[in-house]
Amino acid sequence: MEIKVLRNILGANEQLANKNRELLDSNGVFTVNVMSSPGAGKTSLILQTIKRLKGELRIGVIEGDVSSSLDAEAVGKEGVPVIQINTDGGCHLDANMLQNALANMPLADIDLLFIENVGNLICPADFVLGEHKKVVVASVPEGHDKPYKYPRMFNEADAVLMNKIDLLPYLDFNREEFYRAIKAIKGSAEIIELACTTGQGVEDWLDWLTAQMKK
Amino acid sequence: MEIKVLRNILGANEQLANKNRELLDSNGVFTVNVMSSPGAGKTSLILQTIKRLKGELRIGVIEGDVSSSLDAEAVGKEGVPVIQINTDGGCHLDANMLQNALANMPLADIDLLFIENVGNLICPADFVLGEHKKVVVASVPEGHDKPYKYPRMFNEADAVLMNKIDLLPYLDFNREEFYRAIKAIKGSAEIIELACTTGQGVEDWLDWLTAQMKK
Numbered sequence: 094m095e096i097k098v099l100r101n102i103l104g105a106n107e108q109l110a111n112k113n114r115e116l117l118d119s120n121g122v123f124t125v126n127v128m129s130s131p132g133a134g135k136t137s138l139i140l141q142t143i144k145r146l147k148g149e150l151r152i153g154v155i156e157g158d159v160s161s162s163l164d165a166e167a168v169g170k171e172g173v174p175v176i177q178i179n180t181d182g183g184c185h186l187d188a189n190m191l192q193n194a195l196a197n198m199p200l201a202d203i204d205l206l207f208i209e210n211v212g213n214l215i216c217p218a219d220f221v222l223g224e225h226k227k228v229v230v231a232s233v234p235e236g237h238d239k240p241y242k243y244p245r246m247f248n249e250a251d252a253v254l255m256n257k258i259d260l261l262p263y264l265d266f267n268r269e270e271f272y273r274a275i276k277a278i279k280g281s282a283e284i285i286e287l288a289c290t291t292g293q294g295v296e297d298w299l300d301w302l303t304a305q306m307k308k
Numbered sequence: 309m310e311i312k313v314l315r316n317i318l319g320a321n322e323q324l325a326n327k328n329r330e331l332l333d334s335n336g337v338f339t340v341n342v343m344s345s346p347g348a349g350k351t352s353l354i355l356q357t358i359k360r361l362k363g364e365l366r367i368g369v370i371e372g373d374v375s376s377s378l379d380a381e382a383v384g385k386e387g388v389p390v391i392q393i394n395t396d397g398g399c400h401l402d403a404n405m406l407q408n409a410l411a412n413m414p415l416a417d418i419d420l421l422f423i424e425n426v427g428n429l430i431c432p433a434d435f436v437l438g439e440h441k442k443v444v445v446a447s448v449p450e451g452h453d454k455p456y457k458y459p460r461m462f463n464e465a466d467a468v469l470m471n472k473i474d475l476l477p478y479l480d481f482n483r484e485e486f487y488r489a490i491k492a493i494k495g496s497a498e499i500i501e502l503a504c505t506t507g508q509g510v511e512d513w514l515d516w517l518t519a520q521m522k523k
Contacts, residue, residue, distance in 0.1 A: 130347065131429050159460070235348075239346055
């Protein structure tokens with residue numbers, strides 16, 4: 094019974110996601126769903142990307158948070174269109190929330206749209222939104238064992254961004270174990286090492302991202 | 309309709325939690341529900357506590373994880389009774405899961421029981437388990453703004469453990485902002501600064517914990 098209800102919810106979500114995808118495609122908006130634990134660096138990644146690509150691409154951002162509009166304010170300072178979704182306790186974004194947000198986005202004026210999901214390594218993995226790519230930000234201080242503990246999320250990742258590598262000298266993080274775990278769960282996922290606050294490795298991320306947009 | 313269903317679920321959970329609490333009380337088991345983001349240091353906290361208090365108190369651990377038994381294996385090496393709950397995708401522990409785990413715990417031989425919840429700053433906040441105290445581990449690399457973003461979780465905290473303070477020199481973490489946020493959300497929460505991997509500040513945590521047990 095519970096499983097049937099869940100299936101119906103996910104089925105309805107998928108239908109809405111397909112509609113979102115059609116809307117995004119018809120406007121030529123390449124869309125990336127950014128997921129991670131709280132504080133892994135989703136907002137920093139988006140801010141770095143905006144700063145580097147602002148002259149080349151028109152970027153928009155949809156910020157998903159349980160509460161507050163801190164991230165939307167930070168992104169808004171970069172002068173790009175941004176919409177805040179507050180889930181009011183909800184643990185993930187869904188396609189319906191995205192549909193409502195897209196209705197308020199100037200899609201004709203956007204080439205690249207980031208959706209910053211709610212900080213949570215579990216629930217957002219189950220809800221497709223209509224995005225073209227999903228990226229998971231995995232922060233080095235969280236430890237190398239996270240892929241084994243949250244396999245569903247890492248299985249969704251087109252790219253895993255290993256963030257905060259500037260902290261590696263101070264942590265007991267086993268890079269080989271981390272790579273091995275991701276290869277075991279999602280062999281096709283691109284792994285990109287970077288530090289969004291210092292800028293190290295951000296070029297690799299931009300190369301991957303812009304290559305995906307050209308496909 | 310959805311809200312009513314949720315209320316019924318939470319109501320049923322609370323009834324079971326009360327039964328768990330009675331069982332724990334009748335066995336004299338002081339129980340702490342440890343919650344945090346993925347990788348904030350829940351297991352390290354529990355390991356440090358076991359190492360320091362092993363001679364004084366009989367400790368047991370219930371490990372909640374979406375997947376894997378890595379934490380239970382690490383804790384088991386310390387020679388304490390440990391039970392792993394795998395939620396198989398579920399984003400929180402509930403009182404029913406705890407009831408099942410308690411049935412397999414040697415409660416008569418335990419003074420202090422840790423429940424390590426699923427790594428998630430959202431959903432576990434809604435589910436009381438029957439514990440005596442709730443502590444939230446907030447890791448410094450996650451940033452000082454987390455209480456504003458996840459207020460429901462911080463509002464549940466009897467103590468907030470500001471972990472990984474050994475990384476403060478390398479991070480843009482505003483301690484005053486962090487304290488201000490917690491005071492605004494849960495003025496009564498104890499804030500304890502520590503680094504579970506180096507041991508710094510762990511004494512403060514043990515002082516607080518053992519004081520709660522004597523109350």
